[in-house]
Amino acid sequence: MRRIRTLVVVLFKNWLRSREAVFFSLAFPIILLVIFSLVFAGGSAHFTIFVQNEDVGADGRPTNLSATFVESLAENDVFTVKRIDPGQNLSQWARESRSSGTKRVVVIPDGFAEQVRNGSAEARKAVIIDTIDRVDADINDSTRASIRQGLGRHGPNATNSTVPAEITFLTPSDDETGPAVRGILESHVATFNERALGVDQPPAAITTGTMNSRNLGAVDYYLPAFIATIVLINGVISVTSEVASFESDGTLKRLVATPLRKRDWILANVIQQSVLALVLAGVMVLVAHLAFGVTVIPGPLSIALVLLGAIAFSALGITLGSFIDDADAATSLGNAIAFPMMFLSGVFWEISLMPEYLQTVAELMPLYHFHRGLRRLMILGTTDGVALPFAILGVGAATFLALAVRVSEWQDLDG
Amino acid sequence: MASAADPVVEVTDLTKEYGSVTAVDGVSFEIRADEVFALVGPNGAGKTTTVEMLECLRSPTSGSATVMGHAVLEEARTVKEHIGVVPQAFDTFDRLTVRENVALARRMYDDGLAVDDVLDQLDIAEWADTRFGSLSGGLQQRTGIAMALVSDPAVLFLDEPTTGLDPAARRSTWRQIERLANLGTAVVLTTHYMEEVEELADRAALLVEGSIEAVDSVDALVDRYGGDVKLVVSRGGDGYDDEDGDAAEDEDGTGTDDGDAVEATLRAAATEVYRDDTGNLVGLFDDRETAQEAFGRVHRLEGNRSIQLTTAGMEDVFLRLVGAAVDRQGELQ
Numbered sequence: 001m002r003r004i005r006t007l008v009v010v011l012f013k014n015w016l017r018s019r020e021a022v023f024f025s026l027a028f029p030i031i032l033l034v035i036f037s038l039v040f041a042g043g044s045a046h047f048t049i050f051v052q053n054e055d056v057g058a059d060g061r062p063t064n065l066s067a068t069f070v071e072s073l074a075e076n077d078v079f080t081v082k083r084i085d086p087g088q089n090l091s092q093w094a095r096e097s098r099s100s101g102t103k104r105v106v107v108i109p110d111g112f113a114e115q116v117r118n119g120s121a122e123a124r125k126a127v128i129i130d131t132i133d134r135v136d137a138d139i140n141d142s143t144r145a146s147i148r149q150g151l152g153r154h155g156p157n158a159t160n161s162t163v164p165a166e167i168t169f170l171t172p173s174d175d176e177t178g179p180a181v182r183g184i185l186e187s188h189v190a191t192f193n194e195r196a197l198g199v200d201q202p203p204a205a206i207t208t209g210t211m212n213s214r215n216l217g218a219v220d221y222y223l224p225a226f227i228a229t230i231v232l233i234n235g236v237i238s239v240t241s242e243v244a245s246f247e248s249d250g251t252l253k254r255l256v257a258t259p260l261r262k263r264d265w266i267l268a269n270v271i272q273q274s275v276l277a278l279v280l281a282g283v284m285v286l287v288a289h290l291a292f293g294v295t296v297i298p299g300p301l302s303i304a305l306v307l308l309g310a311i312a313f314s315a316l317g318i319t320l321g322s323f324i325d326d327a328d329a330a331t332s333l334g335n336a337i338a339f340p341m342m343f344l345s346g347v348f349w350e351i352s353l354m355p356e357y358l359q360t361v362a363e364l365m366p367l368y369h370f371h372r373g374l375r376r377l378m379i380l381g382t383t384d385g386v387a388l389p390f391a392i393l394g395v396g397a398a399t400f401l402a403l404a405v406r407v408s409e410w411q412d413l414d415g
Numbered sequence: 416m417a418s419a420a421d422p423v424v425e426v427t428d429l430t431k432e433y434g435s436v437t438a439v440d441g442v443s444f445e446i447r448a449d450e451v452f453a454l455v456g457p458n459g460a461g462k463t464t465t466v467e468m469l470e471c472l473r474s475p476t477s478g479s480a481t482v483m484g485h486a487v488l489e490e491a492r493t494v495k496e497h498i499g500v501v502p503q504a505f506d507t508f509d510r511l512t513v514r515e516n517v518a519l520a521r522r523m524y525d526d527g528l529a530v531d532d533v534l535d536q537l538d539i540a541e542w543a544d545t546r547f548g549s550l551s552g553g554l555q556q557r558t559g560i561a562m563a564l565v566s567d568p569a570v571l572f573l574d575e576p577t578t579g580l581d582p583a584a585r586r587s588t589w590r591q592i593e594r595l596a597n598l599g600t601a602v603v604l605t606t607h608y609m610e611e612v613e614e615l616a617d618r619a620a621l622l623v624e625g626s627i628e629a630v631d632s633v634d635a636l637v638d639r640y641g642g643d644v645k646l647v648v649s650r651g652g653d654g655y656d657d658e659d660g661d662a663a664e665d666e667d668g669t670g671t672d673d674g675d676a677v678e679a680t681l682r683a684a685a686t687e688v689y690r691d692d693t694g695n696l697v698g699l700f701d702d703r704e705t706a707q708e709a710f711g712r713v714h715r716l717e718g719n720r721s722i723q724l725t726t727a728g729m730e731d732v733f734l735r736l737v738g739a740a741v742d743r744q745g746e747l748q
Contacts, residue, residue: 017510257500258523
């Protein structure tokens with residue numbers, strides 16, 4: 001234990017006295033954190049949409065309901081609404097319009113108001129009938145039939161009684177944010193439908209209590225992923241390079257000639273990296289807290305996951321560094337593994353934005369599960385779904401430790 | 416504590432094979448306490464492989480070796496407690512100071528010496544707080560020796576300890592090794608510098624292509640294989656430059672073939688004639704009288720050349736046994 005403790009201290013001093021190592025370990029993630037935080041500090045997203053309201057009366061003016069719908073769109077902070085004349089050829093408009101930016105168009109069809117009214121009446125009738133059936137068992141059948149008949153006289157006409165109004169959303173094929181805008185529009189239409197039914201207080205609603213109650217922002221979202229990333233970089237790039245360097249310059253041979261055992265050397269490296277990972281995570285949380293007011297606090301399980309990640313990735317680094325004697329080649333190999341993993345694992349963006357086959361690739365990467373697990377623990381505060389990250393990093397740690405022992409040239413001749 | 420005559424290292428038929436290549440081929444020797452033992456040979460002779468087996472860094476293919484009575488294979492950890500090692504092309508943590516590096520080495524052992532005492536002993540206390548990476552080659556080498564000595568080893572292995580050092584640093588390292596030997600530590604020195612062997616070693620083993628050609632005290636080796644006297648013929652600082660055996664330059668304008676004549680004279684009288692690594696023509700003689708006669712004849716032929724009668728050394732031993740000299744880079748000529 002004395003030997004391991006000594007080596008851990010030595011490895012720490014050696015790291016601390018290297019400006020490059022300290023920079024890449026500490027300043028690099030903080031710089032990333034600052035950049036991403038500033039980029040996303042401008043509040044919510046904003047989109048311009050063009051609305052063509054075809055639902056006009058004989059006087060050429062929009063019907064009340066369609067006008068109300070357009071106004072409600074304009075009141076939404078997410079949208080800037082610009083109008084296109086009804087009857088305008090959209091293809092020609094798209095060619096001739098001088099508007100800059102993406103041309104997203106919402107088309108409100110002719111008959112929109114009538115369809116909404118009809119659909120709304122049908123829905124209300126169904127609610128009334130259902131209510132009568134449920135609340136008053138004493139109403140006799142003839143009374144009930146009379147009520148139904150009465151309601152039927154105020155129902156929609158027979159031709160288009162329950163056909164919903166089809167609002168069309170047109171967007172250029174290269175519009176990357178189209179799916180996001182469509183999602184917002186769908187949410188907006190759902191709210192409009194509720195209002196059309198006279199439901200001011202929706203009976204069911206999604207609340208985002210966890211996020212909103214803790215005032216989480218972009219930095220909170222990125223922080224767990226950056227912690228996972230820095231653990232990866234330290235393990236796969238720094239440790240790989242350092243171990244290869246120790247092997248090639250003779251430092252390791254000097255240690256091998258002492259009574260120190262190989263497992264102690266590997267353990268010392270892993271412990272140093274694990275403690276370093278915790279220190280770096282702590283510094284990042286502190287900086288994020290002081291500079292950006294983040295509220296995420298790593299709990300015991302988050303700390304355990306960071307430790308497990310540090311063990312897995314530093315053991316991988318020792319394996320790679322032992323395998324390749326040349327420090328430069330080892331660094332290149334570490335970069336070749338770490339950087340694709342960083343960009344493909346959804347650290348910087350959601351993997352749902354990537355092609356499906358790349359999403360499959362991402363899910364095969366330990367970093368993906370590492371930062372997903374950390375985000376669940378740190379942002380959502382839930383343990384749901386973190387068993388898999390723990391299992392993957394645990395298996396990775398055991399596998400890479402076994403490999404590190406196996407591939408090292410260090411031989412303990414007496415076992 | 417072993418007495419001076421006791422072997423601290425015993426090697427019997429030690430062999431190391433890498434596939435079809437035999438790096439060390441059944442070598443046997445003993446190293447006694449209090450002696451400096453040199454393993455001498457050109458690059459690739461198997462010196463480093465041999466000592467690395469004794470340092471428990473490589474496992475032998477066959478044969479056996481013990482250090483302080485402990486088998487290097489089965490009791491490696493115990494053996495390591497008794498040895499100090501300065502590997503070839505030694506390096507350690509560059510960003511740690513001299514004292515921190517020596518302290519690191521000390522803490523790898525259960526017993527040992529005080530760090531500052533070792534720094535004093537090796538005259539590097541002045542640089543104790545200097546980072547290892549900032550030191551000169553000579554001071555780095557002394558730090559390496561300090562790291563190896565701090566465990567108070569019975570046997571100290573120095574693998575090519577002066578390779579790459581300038582002459583001043585080399586001499587300084589030699590003085591440190593001499594001091595160690597006087598303190599009672601057995602020193603195992605691997606080197607291809609023959610003058611280093613003559614300067615430091617009590618006994619030496621000549622290793623060529625994995626096999627030991629001879630092992631004995633340096634004096635006995637020189638007596639037996641080096642001849643008593645050697646005559647060195649050189650042309651000032653430029654050496655004897657008639658290396659291809661053709662006629663030397665006709666500097667005196669007489670038209671005589673001086674180079675051939677000198678070499679022929681030497682070959683007629685000497686037991687061995689060769690060129691050393693600086694191009695000098697060297698003749699070995701079994702007795703001083705014959706050598707002096709040859710000296711007179713060569714002097715008459717080549718008055719303007721530098722001619723020197725000197726005692727034979729390890730270089731001559733090596734040449735006699737191997738048939739070729741070793742250059743400064745350790746390659747056979």
